[in-house]
Amino acid sequence: SVPAGREVASIAGQRRFGAGSWLAQLDSPHDGTVSVAETRIDGLAAHTVIPASHSGIVFSQRAQQLCLNFLREGGLTDSPTA
Template sequence: MTDNLPEVLLLHGLWMRGFAMAMLHRRLREEGFSVHQFEYMSVAAPPEQAIARLRKRIRSLGPGPVHVVGHSLGGILALLACRDDDLPQGRIVCLGSPLNGSGAARGLTHRWGGDMLLGRSRELLEHGLDRWDGAREVGMIAGRMPVGLGAFVGALGAEHDGSVGVEETRLPGLAGHCVLETSHTGMLVSADVARQVAVFLRDGRFDTPLAP
């Protein structure tokens, strides 16, 4: 816990490690947050293991507010970890997380080796969540720069970030949703994304004209 600075915990996505969040980490520090990384095994270990560890980590950064920012699969895990209200308060920002289920993941399961690539996270990525009814305000940043291989393995819809369709990121119960000109991996190095993350963590809303 860092005195007087809001705590933020970053979660990487599938097939990634914490260093993938390095640029976002630096930019959020420049915005005045105390930023921490959360590493987990996205393929070899069951999601329940990561969720239990994440809840423990959030508690360790309390008792003040602890915000969570998750990219892709990391955003889904963040919501599952924070469904109960027994954790320190805070907001969640998801970056390109297929909260409604991933068409790319479903497509991969029908290809040779797909199950192995998705590992223990397969079911969670395929089906997503029904809605968000937790106490935390949740914001979603989706991308619509179609650069990536996801469209070649599954149906992503008219607008997508190369891996996740914009409609796959819309979940009932979200406090805010905005769409930026970025690809799925490009979110991690985008200055616009970092600024919108900071805005939502402070205010519980985005300040783009595309936000509802």
């Protein structure tokens, strides 16, 4: 769970890609490495799922915008902020 006094968000992917897609027994939906259910932890300020693989999340412009919006506004919104 999230430590008290911390605001933490989780962005999960649901594009199955990588060896985990074939080798691991992951619950659907998943990103090839982690199931979406594993990304929902107690105490999150926000959680969302995007169409990206596990490694693809770091290159995703949408994930980058969501992170910026969380840092600026405290939520995982898609609308760009100034």
